[in-house]
Amino acid sequence: MTPWPAAQPGDTIDRIDTPALILDLDIFERNLQRLANAVKGRDVRLRPHAKSHKCPEIALRQIALGAAGICCQKVSEAAPFIDAGITDILITNQVVGTQKIDRLMHLASTAKIGVLVDHVRQVDDMAAAAMSVGVALDIYIEVDVGAGRSGVPPGRDAVALAALIASRPPLRFAGLHCYQGSAQHMRSPQDRQQAIARAAAMAQATKDEIESAGMKVEIITGAGTGTLVHERDSGVYNELQPGSYIFMDRDYADNQRGDGDVAFEHALFVKTTVMSRPAPGRAVVDAGLKASSVDSGMPVVWGRNDVRYLKASDEHGVLATDDAMTPALGDQLMLVPGHCDPTVNLYDHLVCVRRGIVEALWPIAARGAVL
Amino acid sequence: MTPWPAAQPGDTIDRIDTPALILDLDIFERNLQRLANAVKGRDVRLRPHAKSHKCPEIALRQIALGAAGICCQKVSEAAPFIDAGITDILITNQVVGTQKIDRLMHLASTAKIGVLVDHVRQVDDMAAAAMSVGVALDIYIEVDVGAGRSGVPPGRDAVALAALIASRPPLRFAGLHCYQGSAQHMRSPQDRQQAIARAAAMAQATKDEIESAGMKVEIITGAGTGTLVHERDSGVYNELQPGSYIFMDRDYADNQRGDGDVAFEHALFVKTTVMSRPAPGRAVVDAGLKASSVDSGMPVVWGRNDVRYLKASDEHGVLATDDAMTPALGDQLMLVPGHCDPTVNLYDHLVCVRRGIVEALWPIAARGAVL
Numbered sequence: 001m002t003p004w005p006a007a008q009p010g011d012t013i014d015r016i017d018t019p020a021l022i023l024d025l026d027i028f029e030r031n032l033q034r035l036a037n038a039v040k041g042r043d044v045r046l047r048p049h050a051k052s053h054k055c056p057e058i059a060l061r062q063i064a065l066g067a068a069g070i071c072c073q074k075v076s077e078a079a080p081f082i083d084a085g086i087t088d089i090l091i092t093n094q095v096v097g098t099q100k101i102d103r104l105m106h107l108a109s110t111a112k113i114g115v116l117v118d119h120v121r122q123v124d125d126m127a128a129a130a131m132s133v134g135v136a137l138d139i140y141i142e143v144d145v146g147a148g149r150s151g152v153p154p155g156r157d158a159v160a161l162a163a164l165i166a167s168r169p170p171l172r173f174a175g176l177h178c179y180q181g182s183a184q185h186m187r188s189p190q191d192r193q194q195a196i197a198r199a200a201a202m203a204q205a206t207k208d209e210i211e212s213a214g215m216k217v218e219i220i221t222g223a224g225t226g227t228l229v230h231e232r233d234s235g236v237y238n239e240l241q242p243g244s245y246i247f248m249d250r251d252y253a254d255n256q257r258g259d260g261d262v263a264f265e266h267a268l269f270v271k272t273t274v275m276s277r278p279a280p281g282r283a284v285v286d287a288g289l290k291a292s293s294v295d296s297g298m299p300v301v302w303g304r305n306d307v308r309y310l311k312a313s314d315e316h317g318v319l320a321t322d323d324a325m326t327p328a329l330g331d332q333l334m335l336v337p338g339h340c341d342p343t344v345n346l347y348d349h350l351v352c353v354r355r356g357i358v359e360a361l362w363p364i365a366a367r368g369a370v371l
Numbered sequence: 372m373t374p375w376p377a378a379q380p381g382d383t384i385d386r387i388d389t390p391a392l393i394l395d396l397d398i399f400e401r402n403l404q405r406l407a408n409a410v411k412g413r414d415v416r417l418r419p420h421a422k423s424h425k426c427p428e429i430a431l432r433q434i435a436l437g438a439a440g441i442c443c444q445k446v447s448e449a450a451p452f453i454d455a456g457i458t459d460i461l462i463t464n465q466v467v468g469t470q471k472i473d474r475l476m477h478l479a480s481t482a483k484i485g486v487l488v489d490h491v492r493q494v495d496d497m498a499a500a501a502m503s504v505g506v507a508l509d510i511y512i513e514v515d516v517g518a519g520r521s522g523v524p525p526g527r528d529a530v531a532l533a534a535l536i537a538s539r540p541p542l543r544f545a546g547l548h549c550y551q552g553s554a555q556h557m558r559s560p561q562d563r564q565q566a567i568a569r570a571a572a573m574a575q576a577t578k579d580e581i582e583s584a585g586m587k588v589e590i591i592t593g594a595g596t597g598t599l600v601h602e603r604d605s606g607v608y609n610e611l612q613p614g615s616y617i618f619m620d621r622d623y624a625d626n627q628r629g630d631g632d633v634a635f636e637h638a639l640f641v642k643t644t645v646m647s648r649p650a651p652g653r654a655v656v657d658a659g660l661k662a663s664s665v666d667s668g669m670p671v672v673w674g675r676n677d678v679r680y681l682k683a684s685d686e687h688g689v690l691a692t693d694d695a696m697t698p699a700l701g702d703q704l705m706l707v708p709g710h711c712d713p714t715v716n717l718y719d720h721l722v723c724v725r726r727g728i729v730e731a732l733w734p735i736a737a738r739g740a741v742l
Contacts, residue, residue: 312666
C-alpha cells in the first residue's frame with residue numbers, strides 16, 4: 001500500500017523516485033519472443049509461471065504469444081488472473097485445508113483449473129469438494145524427479161494415485177508434474193543437462209507404468225528458466241513452465257550458459273539512489289532488503305564493475321566502491337536483484353520503461369497472495 | 372493485494388487460512404507494557420520504530436503508553452501514520468532526491484517531522500526546500516558510533532554540520548542520531564554492553580564538542596531491542612527507538628539474555644499447514660520465503676523440538692521431522708520468523724488473536740512503502 005506511486009507515465013527515467021521496480025519493455029518483449037521462438041514448430045506447449053511476475057498484464061502477453069495458460073503457486077494467486085480473463089490455470093502445488101479447497105472450488109467454477117496431488121487424502125478431499133460443488137478439476141500427480149521436495153517417488157505410487165483419481169469422476173487425471181527445481185541453478189550446463197536427463201527418464205518410466213495400467217498420461221509438465229531447453233528436447237515433457245525468463249536475475253545470470261540455451265537478458269531492475277557517502281570506499285543506497293530480496297544473495301550494480309553491493313539491512317544497501325568520489329551522493333544506480341520472484345512480491349507496481357520514458361505502471365495484482 | 376483475508380473476527384485459530392501472520396494480543400500487550408515499565412521514572416523517552424510493524428493500530432497503542440512519537444525509515448512509510456493521527460515522526464534516514472524531498476515537505480506541513488543528515492549537501496537541499504515551502508524541520512546529525520553504515524564520524528565533522536544546520540533558520544538542529552545497529556544481534560550480553568559503552572562515549576564526546584561550540588544538543592537518540600537497557604542506563608542517550616520488542620523474532624531470541632535485559636516474548640507467528648508428507652523425515656509446509664523472510668535465517672517451528680525448518684523456496688518450506696508420522700498432512704504449525712520486520716512487510720494484515728479467537732485484522736498500512 002505505497003501511499004504514492006514512484007512515477008507517472010511520461011516521466012523520464014531520472015524522475016522515477018527510488019527505490020522502484022523497473023521493467024525495460026524492449027528487453028522484456030525480446031525475452032517473451034525468444035521463449036515463443038524456442039518452442040515454435042515443436043510438440044511442446046508453454047504454460048509460463050505467473051509466480052514470478054504476479055501481473056495480469058504480463059500473463060495476457062504470454063497468452064497472446066501462444067501460451068496454453070499459466071501456472072500459479074497458490075490458490076489466491078490465481079484469482080486476479082481469472083479476474084483479468086485468463087481461463088486456464090495450473091496451481092503447481094498441493095492444496096490442503098478446508099478454507100483453501102473451498103476457494104479453489106469457487107475458482108474452478110469460473111475457469112479451467114488444475115492442481116497437484118502427492119497423497120491419497122488430497123485426492124479424497126478434492127473429490128469430495130468437487131462433487132459437492134459440481135465442478136470438474138484437472139489433477140496432476142507430482143512426481144519427485146530429483147528435487148527432493150514434494151511429490152511421490154517415480155513408479156508404482158504414482159500408478160496407484162492415478163487409478164484413484166480416475167475412479168473419482170469429478171476429477172480428471174491430466175498428467176504428471178515433474179519439475180526439477182534443484183537443477184535450475186546448477187552452474188554447469190552439463191550438470192543441468194544430466195539432471196534433466198535423469199528427471200525425464202523418471203517421468204517416462206512413470207508414464208509407461210501408468211499407461212501399462214490402462215490410463216492415458218496426457219501431459220508431462222515441468223521445466224524452469226535454467227533448464228527449459230533440455231525438457232523441450234527430451235521427447236518426454238510436452239509442457240514447459242518457465243517464469244523468470246521474462247526478467248532474469250543475478251542468480252540465473254550466474255549460471256554458465258550452455259550452447260543451446262536461450263539468451264534471455266536482464267529486463268528487471270531496482271532503481272536506487274546513493275543517499276549517504278560516509279567514507280571513502282563506502283556508499284549507502286536507499287534499496288535494502290525490503291527493496292530487493294536477498295534470499296539468493298545480494299543484487300549486483302548494473303553496468304558498474306567499480307561498485308559492489310556488500311550487504312543489505314531493511315532500507316539500506318552498503319556498497320563498496322573502488323573510487324572515493326563515484327558514485328556520488330544523489331547518483332542513481334540500477335540493481336539487478338538476486339532473485340526476481342520475491343523481489344517483485346515487494347512492490348505494488350512495475351514501472352515500465354521504454355527508451356528512457358515511463359510508458360505504464362502495471363499493477364502486481366497478486367502481490368502478497370500467499371493463501 | 373490478497374484477494375481475500377485469511378480470517379474474520381470471531382474465527383477460531385484453527386479456521387485461519389494459511390500462511391497467515393498472527394499477532395498474539397495478550398503477549399503483544401505484555402511486551403508493550405514491559406517497555407513502558409523499563410523507562411518509567413527515568414529521564415529517557417520512547418520513540419518506537421514503526422518500520423517493524425508498519426501498522427497505525429500498533430503505533431497508537433505505543434503512543435497511548437507514553438511514547439513521544441515514532442520513528443519511520445522512509446518518507447512514504449510515515450504517510451499512513453500521519454493519516455492515523457500520529458503527529459511526531461522521526462525519519463531515521465537521509466532523504467535524498469527531489470521527489471522524495473518534495474514529499475517530505477508535504478508531510479512536514481501536517482506533522483512534526485525530523486530527518487537525519489550526514490552531509491553538507493543534504494542540509495543545503497533540505498534548507499532550500501523547507502524555505503520554499505515554509506515549513507520547519509527537525510534535523511538530527513547521524514553519527515557513526517560503530518555500525519559502519521551511514522553517519523559522520525564522531526567529533527569535528529558533526530560540529531561543522533551542526534553549525535551549518537543552525538545557520539539555516541527553517542531547519543532546527545535537534546540532536547544526534549547514534550544508532551549502533553551492529554550491536555543488536557551480538558549474541559553475548561557483554562559484547563552488547565561494551566559496544567553500547569563505546570557508542571555512548573562517542574555520542575557524549577560529539578555532544579561535548581558541539582556544545583563547546585555554543586550549540587545545544589537536545590536529543591541523543593538510538594537503541595534497538597537488543598541493547599536498549601544499555602542506552603537507557605548510559606546517562607547519554609535520552610531517547611530510545613526499539614522496534615522489534617513488540618514481536619520478537621528468532622534472530623533476537625538467539626541473543627543470550629543478560630541480567631538486566633527486558634524479558635520480551637514472541638508475539639508474532641506465521642501459521643502454516645503441512646501440505647505434503649512425501650517421505651519419512653520430511654514434511655513440506657505452505658509457508659516459504661514469501662511468507663517468512665529468510666534474510667536472517669530460517670524460522671523455527673514454535674513448541675516443536677521434533678521438527679526443524681530446513682529450507683525455503685518461494686511458497687514451500689521443507690521441514691525435517693524426527694518422526695515419520697508427525698506432523699501429519701494437514702497439521703497446522705506456528706513458525707517464529709527469522710526476522711520480523713521484512714516478514715511483516717509481506718502481509719496486508721496482522722491477524723490478531725486472543726486466547727484462540729481472532730479479535731481483529733489490523734491493516735499493515737505502510738507495507739511496501741519503500742519510497
